[in-house]
Amino acid sequence: MPLIRAVTCTERIGSISYQLLVFRINWPFFSLLSTSNRIKISPLCTHKNYRVFVNSSRRKIMVATPVKTKTTGQYYTTRIDLALDIRKAMVEILSQTLAASLDLKTQVKQAHWNVKGLNFYQLHSLFDEMATELEDYGDMVAERITALGGTALGTARIAAANSILPEYPANIVDGSEHIVALAERYALYAAHLRSAIDTTGNQGDADTADLYTEISRDIDKRLWFLEAHLIKSEDVIE
Structure with a gap:
């Protein structure tokens, strides 16, 4: 069976921060269970917003899913007298x-x-x-x-x-x-x-x-x- 390890990291591109969910897999082929369906990914392909990286030995794969991290959320009306x-x-x-x-x-x-x-x-x-x-x-x-x-x-x-x-x-x-x-x-x-x-x-x-x-x-x-x-x-x- 492949060894799967999931970690998270943060990547900043310009003024936007992305939270990355990273999978490291010691296997040339693997199945990744998403929230909607099971996606079959080979070492050299990409699927939608997944990015696949293969090292020189072609034994380790990193898949990163970027999700935008908000710094401020939505606003609501208030009677506080500040513009x-x-x-x-x-x-x-x-x-x-x-x-x-x-x-x-x-x-x-x-x-x-x-x-x-x-x-x-x-x-x-x-x-x-x-x-x-x-x-x-x-x-x-x-x-x-x-x-x-x-x-x-x-x-x-x-x-x-x-x-x-x-x-x-x-x-x-x-x-x-x-x-x-x-x-x-x-x-x-x-x-x-x-x-x-x-x-x-x-x-x-x-x-x-x-x-x-x-x-x-x-x-x-x-x-x-x-x-x-x-x-x-x-x-x-x-």
Whole structure:
């Protein structure tokens, strides 16, 4: 029997992100079950929007199905006294924040599950608290999107495709390594929030700016908690 392994990856072409479902098959011929019917694919053919690649040995095949990943969804009427173009601009920024919030939450969970070392229990508990907070922030941002008449897009795939954060290192173990990785990502997230405060405030949406200010204040505090584990005497600024 052929060995089949399915993975997903993201490909960006221009301004559009595509989510790719990739099958790697160690067999010269295989059958692929689609949602509508069973499609027979040989190593050198294509079918509709499937793309087939064969390496030099003609033993491994990769089939990629592109699906457009949305960054903002549809809009609805609302009695909020903000012009549609302003609401759309706010939803665009908030959607970036939602993606980053959900992505950061899962990265903190990754640290929570896998941290090891002398400070295991302390960090395990701390990371769990941080992940819970990020869950709340994501919910606050998503509800602001819908309050403005937008659509909150918060699936794991959309978040990963549109997050401003780098991928979390999968093989780190020691607590200090996790702290450094999280501090770097919290700093990026904090910078995004601070920029969003100015952008939303300048657009005249004081409520969204206030939401960003609230989250920013808490994120700075968590970044302080993380960095406090790393500060040494030589880090003093004269």
